[in-house]
Amino acid sequence: MSEIVCIQCPMGCRITAQQTGNGYETKGNACARGKAYAIEELTAPKRIVTCLLLVEGAEEPLSVKTSGGIPKERIFDCVRTIKALKLASPVEIGTVLLDDVLGTGVCVVATKTV
Amino acid sequence: MERFDVTVIGGGPSGMAAALAASEEGASVLLLETDSMLGGILNQCIHNGFGLHYFGVELTGPEYADRFRQLVEQSGITVLLDTLVIDVSRDKVVTAVSREKGLLSIRAGAVVFSTGCSERPRGAIGIPGTRPAGILTAGAAQKYMNRMGYQVGSECVILGSGDIGLIMARRLTLEGARVRAVVELMPYTSGLPRNVKQCLDDFDIPLLLSHTVVEIKGKERISGVVIAEVDENRVPIPGTEETIACDMLLLSVGLIPSTDLALGMGVEVMGSNVMVDQHFETGIAGVFICGNTLHVHDLVDYVTEESLTAGRYAARHALGSGTSGHLTAHIRPSAGITYTVPQTIRGNAEEEVTIRFRTNRVYRNVRVVLSADGREIAAEKRKIMVPGEMQTFKVKAGRLNGIRGEITAEIKEAAL
Numbered sequence: 001m002s003e004i005v006c007i008q009c010p011m012g013c014r015i016t017a018q019q020t021g022n023g024y025e026t027k028g029n030a031c032a033r034g035k036a037y038a039i040e041e042l043t044a045p046k047r048i049v050t051c052l053l054l055v056e057g058a059e060e061p062l063s064v065k066t067s068g069g070i071p072k073e074r075i076f077d078c079v080r081t082i083k084a085l086k087l088a089s090p091v092e093i094g095t096v097l098l099d100d101v102l103g104t105g106v107c108v109v110a111t112k113t114v
Numbered sequence: 115m116e117r118f119d120v121t122v123i124g125g126g127p128s129g130m131a132a133a134l135a136a137s138e139e140g141a142s143v144l145l146l147e148t149d150s151m152l153g154g155i156l157n158q159c160i161h162n163g164f165g166l167h168y169f170g171v172e173l174t175g176p177e178y179a180d181r182f183r184q185l186v187e188q189s190g191i192t193v194l195l196d197t198l199v200i201d202v203s204r205d206k207v208v209t210a211v212s213r214e215k216g217l218l219s220i221r222a223g224a225v226v227f228s229t230g231c232s233e234r235p236r237g238a239i240g241i242p243g244t245r246p247a248g249i250l251t252a253g254a255a256q257k258y259m260n261r262m263g264y265q266v267g268s269e270c271v272i273l274g275s276g277d278i279g280l281i282m283a284r285r286l287t288l289e290g291a292r293v294r295a296v297v298e299l300m301p302y303t304s305g306l307p308r309n310v311k312q313c314l315d316d317f318d319i320p321l322l323l324s325h326t327v328v329e330i331k332g333k334e335r336i337s338g339v340v341i342a343e344v345d346e347n348r349v350p351i352p353g354t355e356e357t358i359a360c361d362m363l364l365l366s367v368g369l370i371p372s373t374d375l376a377l378g379m380g381v382e383v384m385g386s387n388v389m390v391d392q393h394f395e396t397g398i399a400g401v402f403i404c405g406n407t408l409h410v411h412d413l414v415d416y417v418t419e420e421s422l423t424a425g426r427y428a429a430r431h432a433l434g435s436g437t438s439g440h441l442t443a444h445i446r447p448s449a450g451i452t453y454t455v456p457q458t459i460r461g462n463a464e465e466e467v468t469i470r471f472r473t474n475r476v477y478r479n480v481r482v483v484l485s486a487d488g489r490e491i492a493a494e495k496r497k498i499m500v501p502g503e504m505q506t507f508k509v510k511a512g513r514l515n516g517i518r519g520e521i522t523a524e525i526k527e528a529a530l
Binding site: 005006007008012014047048049050051052054060061063065072075076079093111112113 | 157160161162166172174176177180259260261262263288289306307308310311312316498503
């Protein structure tokens with residue numbers, strides 16, 4: 001049995017997860033997202049990645065996010081892929097910049113307008 | 115002199131919410147902001163984790179700010195950017211300066227202070243050593259990196275485990291810097307547990323609890339820091355010193371509400387927070403205070419929630435469509451509770467009242483109790499409370515109705 005601090009929201013529930021015959025039993029999670037997170041954390045941990053990239057003609061760097069979780073061990077690959085994008089101003093908030101980063105099925109989205 | 119029903123000072127998440135709520139009540143609203151865009155510190159918080167409570171979706175800081183900015187643009191609110199408020203007089207004349215308009219005087223029916231907070235600097239914690247370049251507060255480094263695009267250093271030590279420091283540990287790592295350690299004086303972290311997990315543990319960044327920086331080295335640029343373990347009285351233990359080479363030291367050692375303008379008006383203070391009632395009105399009628407100016411929050415969602423209430427009641431005051439009534443009770447923090455907001459109750463408090471507070475240490479399986487005249491008026495069980503997490507206690511409508519005098523807020527052992 002292991003204790004997991006949920007990162008789904010700032011409540012930071014402390015979830016204990018135990019493997020049972022046909023799955024996992026969780027305790028301490030305030031919501032269903034917590035249960036799903038605890039199981040995912042034990043089997044295939046994922047993280048939303050946010051980072052910056054420079055955009056030609058923009059005064060400020062562009063901030064971006066992945067639309068969903070990226071396998072934890074691929075965070076740095078993901079950042080490298082995002083930083084390699086060549087973009088020019090203007091870029092609107094909400095624009096999908098990559099629709100399948102590293103074959104994960106997850107998009108990269110602009111989180112501000114530059 | 116130009117007049118607005120409600121003048122809101124500060125255009126971060128708090129000020130935008132207060133301005134919107136006041137505008138929805140039918141007030142004419144002026145929103146003043148020193149930066150060249152609305153959004154405040156959210157604009158530099160490019161990480162996710164905002165909006166789950168208020169919007170029900172997970173957003174990054176710039177996205178959360180953008181949603182409110184659009185609402186402000188669609189409303190009839192007058193916004194002045196690049197404008198710094200320098201004084202608010204007792205009769206609510208706001209004096210401001212801007213490059214475009216020069217010196218401005220505005221008469222306000224009600225004033226809302228939403229000026230946020232500032233970071234505790236090196237000078238306030240007295241670290242010995244030289245004074246080289248490369249020592250920054252975590253929020254300043256965040257601005258240089260996220261809004262201006264600078265790489266602020268390559269080998270970093272972070273003093274203090276506040277959330278901004280933790281968030282910056284991850285940001286620096288993703289931008290190619292190496293974070294050697296996060297050093298925390300207390301035996302527990304002051305940041306959110308989720309941030310310790312996803313910002314430090316994920317990247318194997320060591321968190322050294324009960325440690326501090328005892329010396330800064332370097333001439334032109336910082337070249338290293340000496341850290342040491344501290345005893346239970348937070349005094350460095352001789353013989354535990356260790357030198358860590360670095361070219362940057364970030365300080366994440368606390369935030370201080372920016373209350374200068376409000377204090378200048380003569381508002382009353384309790385501990386380090388301005389005193390307010392359940393509608394965020396200070397002791398001066400028509401003067402409201404909300405967001406991190408009032409108390410430093412972990413979650414912007416709660417800032418929004420509180421500021422909407424402040425804005426709504428500011429408008430009602432200015433329009434004369436409802437008074438809060440006389441002060442009826444004080445809330446006195448006791449046994450484990452360091453402070454509460456609000457600290458006072460005005461009128462009959464027939465509606466639900468939200469009380470937020472922090473604890474002085476970690477508590478497990480306890481009850482939070484409000485009592486008056488030795489009688490419990492509201493109580494709630496809590497599995498765990500840590501100092502790094504602001505607590506919310508929603509007191510059901512009617513429970514505080516008719517209570518006069520003093521209300522004690524305390525933590526009690528839960529009956530088994």
